[in-house]
Amino acid sequence: MREQTHTGRPKAPHAEIAGAGFAGLTAAVALLQRGWTVRVHEKSQELREFGAGILIWENGLRVLEAIGAHDDVLASSSAPPFYETRIHNSTVSKESFGDVRLRAMTRQHLYRSILNAAVREGADIAVGSEVAGADPDGSLVLASGQTLKADLVVGADGVASKVRDSIGFTQTRRKSRDGITRLLVPRHKEELGPGEWDNVIDFWNFEPRVLRILYVPCNDENLYIALMAPWEDPEGSRVPIDLPLWREAFPQLAPVLESAAGMPGRYDRYETTVLETWTSGKVALVGDAAHAMCPALGQGAGCAMVNALALAAAVEGTNDVENALQEWEKKERPITDRCQEKSAFYAETRGMSKGNQFTPTVLEAARHRPTGTF
Ligand SMILES: Cc1cc2nc3c(=O)[nH]c(=O)nc-3n(C[C@H](O)[C@H](O)[C@H](O)COP(=O)(O)OP(=O)(O)OC[C@H]3O[C@@H](n4cnc5c(N)ncnc54)[C@H](O)[C@@H]3O)c2cc1C
Missing domain, CATH: 3.50.50.60 (FAD/NAD(P)-binding domain)
Known part of the structure; x- marks a missing residue:
């Protein structure tokens, strides 16, 4: 009772x-x-x-x-x-x-x-x-x-x-072998040039090393990017991000990455x-x-x-x-x-x-x- x-x-x-x-x-x-x-x-x-x-x-x-x-x-x-998936910037599915x-x-x-x-x-x-x-x-x-x-x-x-x-x-x-650095940056839609930039885009690279960026537009102003790298990769998991490394791997996202450079954050496995x-x-x-x-x-x-x-x-x-x-x-x-x-x-x-x-x-x-x- x-x-x-x-x-x-x-x-x-x-x-x-x-x-x-x-x-x-x-x-x-x-x-x-x-x-x-x-x-x-x-x-x-x-x-x-x-x-x-x-x-x-x-x-x-x-x-x-x-x-x-x-x-x-x-x-x-x-x-x-x-939800678009790309390998080496080539679309594999939408x-x-x-x-x-x-x-x-x-x-x-x-x-x-x-x-x-x-x-x-x-x-x-x-x-x-x-x-x-x-x-x-x-x-x-x-x-x-x-x-x-x-x-x-x-x-x-x-x-x-x-x-x-x-x-x-x-x-x-x-714990998994990979981890992610999560950052919030301005959209930069104009600077990214023509493209379907309102999609979620899952960018994967396997060569010369494993790096991935999950691109997620949150609203008209904010873009969420999740940068994945193996925890054993000291450059890929570095925070603030290693701009030359990420820009070379994902040149199509250069304006976004440039604004993420220097931002404080955390790499989580x-x-x-x-x-x-x-x-x-x-x-x-x-x-x-x-x-x-x-x-x-x-x-x-x-x-x-x-x-x-x-x-x-x-x-x-x-x-x-x-x-x-x-x-x-x-x-x-x-x-x-x-x-x-x-x-x-x-x-x-x-x-x-x-x-x-x-x-x-x-x-x-x-x-x-x-x-x-x-
Ligand atoms: C890289 C990454 C990306 C993710 N993306 C997604 C996604 O897109 N979609 C999705 O659904 N999920 C996602 N998740 C998972 C999601 O973030 C978590 O599952 C969710 O935040 C769990 O919520 P929670 O309330 O259980 O725990 P938490 O968010 O950790 O909240 C726990 C709270 O308890 C407090 N607390 C801790 N210890 C004590 C204590 N001793 N006394 C009092 N308070 C305490 C903390 O300060 C905190 O406020 C992601 C996770 C990661 C790591």
Whole structure:
């Protein structure tokens, strides 16, 4: 039985959430929409998203609709007509996805849109509040030493999750041989000359060395470029970027690369994290804390948001959170697992370079409607 207030009405169930990233904020909005109270703990002093741009597919866009962030996202994002793949600047495929929507935007814009939804729903977000760990009995422990009790604890604290590691979830973590430097630069559409510069373009070079640039127009002003190089390549992975190296490999993008030169940034190797289980007692892990994946299919944040929304739907109206969490994992996990495996496969084989890789099987996660939410 849920505890009652002095008016006789059942007391609203309460969640403590670690991490105000895409997963944590989505969970917060979706729980608030279902009558929960939530508190989100963010270790940074500022609510912002690291990184440059992001691709969000149909599944993620449906979640944004469900949490009331979709209109904000539309205000400054693009719908690229094609996903084009080129090897040595020669087009190998130009794919479009029919009824599966794909939008590109800056990370800040996506983040702001979700944060606005959280604020509208009345989320209590504590900045500078670092989480040290959690307990399956429904406790969240802060770095300050304070312990907070809840009906549900959500570990949405990213790839280095303290919630996950403090509980000791069995896990394997694998780093990939490639990594990416992500930058946001002005569009430079005029200087790039004639061409279909509103497409996403995946430029691959294999000779004389492996280098790749994913070109993603976010809106009329901002272009997201992701520069991929093996981590063992000191010049390719250097930040700020090695301009002569990149300009020689991709002369067709010279104006863009020149404006990226000197920009601060970070080279990140991809990581795959696989856990034996995503839940323990009243604790659930979502997003990169549970299933960090290689970015080949652009689905890490999409799956994170889908799973956060489905989690809220799973615990709606329940008196048995532990069982609801197990049911949630049973239903939602297989599709994320398959997406993660495919992403790792493409990263290891560099198979996206072949073009025409977005088959119906590969688009499975993008088409997914989480159980009980739509
Ligand atoms: C190169 C690259 C490209 C990508 N491209 C795409 C793409 O196009 N599309 C897509 O869908 N996905 C993409 N992804 C994946 C996507 O970025 C992640 O899956 C997504 O950001 C995960 O969100 P999250 O909320 O789980 O974690 P995070 O975004 O890492 O958020 C975790 C939050 O928790 C906070 N935190 C951490 N530790 C603590 C603590 N101890 N206490 C309190 N707070 C804490 C952090 O400060 C952060 O705010 C890409 C990833 C990479 C590496």
